[in-house]
Amino acid sequence: MDNSPSAGDEPPVKRRRRARKACNPCRDRKRKCDGREPCATCVQWEYDCYYGERSAAGSHAPSPYDSAKGRPRHEEADGWAPGPRPGLRLGPGPALGPAPAPAPAPAPAPAPAQGPRGPAPQQQRNFDPVRDSEATNDNHVQSLEANSGAAFVRRLGLNIDPKNAPRLRLFAWNTGERLAGHPPGVVRPITGILSQAAMVELAQVYFQKFTVVYDVIYRDVFLDRLQQRWASGAPQDPLDQVLCGVAMLGLCFSQTTAAPFEPDLVETGRTLLEHFSLSSPPSIDTVIGWVLRVAYLRITATPHVTWLASCSLMHVCEAAQIHLEVRAQTVFDESSELVSLDIRRRIWAMAQHLNIWPSYDLGRTRIKLPHATTQPVAPLEGDYTSHMLALVPLTEDLDPHQPRSVEDLESDFSQIGDRDHLEPAMTMAVTNLAICTFRRLRAQKATIQPGHVDKMLSLSARGLHAARRMVATHCPWHHAANMPFQILCLCLAVDTRASLAMVRTALSVLGEVRDAWNSAVLREAYDTAYLLILLHQRRKEEDCGQLRAALEMHAPSDGAPPIVQPSSSHQDASANSEAVWLDDLFTNVPGLREFDMEQFLEDDPFNMQDLGFGGAA
Structure with missing residues (x-):
């Protein structure tokens, strides 16, 4: 009997499943809703979740975001927030505070059945304009937010502690508003x-x-x-x-x-x-x-x-x-x-x-003049201006309106020179471009190559040294404040042993910049950086508590080392008991017998001396 499927037995079309009911914010934004109150999407993006008509005033606690427009309530037009009005809107996309949730990946269609004359015609993917539009918009918003230091810090804070995260703001954009508190100027010759x-x-x-x-x-x-x-x-x-x-x-x-x-x-x-x-x-x-x-x-x-x-x-x-x-x-040329x-x-x-x-x-549109014919500046030896301006083409490539693949971004990152420049402002320009490109790679969920991480940390260390030189020579370049703050946030986001070791130096440099120019902007930036470190430390301690609880619950009845808090008096004893216990563990578990435990404990995947830190603060 021929069991091959007939022409009419094509696999059923996979349709999108929706919750039986969706909250008003998800329905207005065409987002996936799980039907709970509050739903997962509103919790993630801090929307005011509600169903049906609004009840009497006061029935719902006020959300930090306006449910109708998705704008932060606490964004004040104080001049230092990234925009003149509340609710910074990044380009044509949604407001930067609650970025849209990523569109769910469509379920893979079943493989076509094989008939006696070869494979059956493949089922064409249904065109879904809403889904395709959401995917394109999500990619655009990801690039837009990765380019913005304010959005990056906001995302970092939300990932660490959504309740206490710093609000959307361009912290340490420069050394401060120089003419704040001065009377308006008068026009004179x-x-x-x-x-x-x-x-x-x-x-x-x-x-x-x-x-x-x-x-x-x-x-x-x-x-x-x-x-x-x-x-x-x-x-x-x-x-x-x-x-x-x-x-x-x-x-x-x-x-x-x-x-x-x-x-x-x-x-x-x-x-x-x-x-x-x-x-x-x-x-x-x-x-x-x-x-x-x-x-x-x-x-x-x-x-x-x-x-x-x-x-x-x-x-x-x-x-x-x-x-x-x-x-x-052309007749328009009058120059x-x-x-x-x-x-x-x-x-x-x-x-x-x-x-x-x-x-x-x-997160706003830059001015692009079409048909420009003026060529980029070619870098000349000993001319830092030419080297600085030669970075402009790489900077243009980061335009969020231009799609960039992971391969393109990796190529851009490789082109950024990693040599040490004598001029601090030049070092800062290179570091700033590298950080932005690195953030774009992370935003695309790319697997970051270890060499790129090492290069980013090396450039960051040089950027911190350049900031100290700017303080010493009284050169209030905007990057003197901006780079230490962004480097500190990037180190917390990377969250490796080497990056966390750099946090102490970054905070110290930011404090030196704050003391040198003593502005409200820098004091706020330093306090925010301190808060981010504190929240990160608290999350680490909570994670360690969970691991410790698991060990205590499932500790063997005999032969396991006592679980105590590390201290100077117990370090040696704990180390010896843990070593004996680990030896027994590796002996009893066949799959671990080939594992070189001594090499694992001794190896340090990051050489801190190469990064220029040594053991100094």
């Missing part, structure tokens, strides 16, 4: 704010400390124009846009607190930039002035203000056609100003750099 001698002194600080990694101005040309500006006595000049930016950064890198006239300088520079940006096309002085202003804001202002200014910078670059190295013949190829490439790369990272941190 720059020659009335600074004398020529004071301007020259601030310019010297600028060229000595800032242009090491952000060199977009020819020093000799600038100093000549500076002298001519004070000699002219004019109330206003296009060069004033650049002079204000240079003076602002010079003050930032020479004085711990803002000078009394610094708000006037900042306000004058902003007003001049907005005025001269109205001309078509903007001059190169206007473009450079915007670059310097955004760089100053990245070091001294809030994330939202910096992101808005960086978007304006990109649009000014477009208006000045900085992004077009090879221009097309007659000549810009050297080297300066054009540096300005364009720096504008991208200043716009991309705030966009990633806030």
Whole structure:
């Protein structure tokens, strides 16, 4: 008898199973609901779980998230939260606080039966637009959150202790809001704010400390124009846009607190930039002035203000056609100003750099100009600016709107140089890019290669050393605060012996940065880091308690070592008794006879000396 299935005996189509009832938040978001109250999805993402119509007020305890919009109740528009309004929404996806739960994997279809003429036609997978849309959106949100330091810290806290996790916030984004508490600035001529001698002194600080990694101005040309500006006595000049930016950064890198006239300088520079940006096309002085202003804001202002200014910078670059190295013949080309190829490439790369990272941190869209022809900056030996800006292509590849496979991310991570740079700001830039790429790998649930973990920890150790050098030389780069905090959180997330050994150093460095600039932002970051370590330690102790309870419950009646808390007086005795007991265990269990216990106890999978720690705190 022919037992092969007929054409009509095709395997039944697997259909999605849903709970008989779903809570309102899961039904609104089309999420899987288990029908409980509260359901697992609402517990995981902190939704306010309820069924049917809302009962009288007060029947449900208020949730930290609004059930209608999924926005955190405790997100306050204090300027340091990642957004101007409560409920940071990352791009077109859902709010960052409660990210969507991952879509359930579809059950595999049964294998086609073999007939006398070969395999039967395979059952085509049913097209499910909701499922496919959810899977695509989940991948996008995972990449979006992995790029953001704020989201990474929030996720870390939720994984350790959902009840006490720090709220969504960009901790240690820089050394603090420099002009906080100062009265608003007044627009004045720059020659009335600074004398020529004071301007020259601030310019010297600028060229000595800032242009090491952000060199977009020819020093000799600038100093000549500076002298001519004070000699002219004019109330206003296009060069004033650049002079204000240079003076602002010079003050930032020479004085711990803002000078009394610094708000006037900042306000004058902003007003001049907005005025001269109205001309078509903007001059190169206007473009450079915007670059310097955004760089100053990245070091001294809030994330939202910096992101808005960086978007304006990109649009000014477009208006000045900085992004077009090879221009097309078009009637729209009205620019007659000549810009050297080297300066054009540096300005364009720096504008991208200043716009991309705030966009990633806030989970917002970066400005991308299509058909840009300006080439990336090629790294030159001894020129840290070229090395810094040469990282921009790798940074662009992390755009969450562009799918990146695990293989692509591993290739990107391998391209990040691991040599030690003499300039701390360059070391920090490399470490920041490596940390973001590493977070993306973890977000995709990839199996991290041991070599990548070793490289990440090695770069982190160098980043911590660079932060200490920034404190010693009074260079308030934003990464001086940001990197120690992010490194500490990454070490807790990796959760290995080597990474946890680095936590002590990271917290110590963060404390040194806090003491150096003594801002509310840094004090909050240090307290948050301390809280994360405390929560992590508490979870470890609870895990150890569970293991100890299991050992006590199932301990053999004789021959087992007593289970006691480790102390200096019992360590030797416990070690000896445990060694005897383990020897008996390995002798009695045939499957363990080939296991080299001595080698297992002596080996340390991570060489801490190679990471530059030794035994120091």
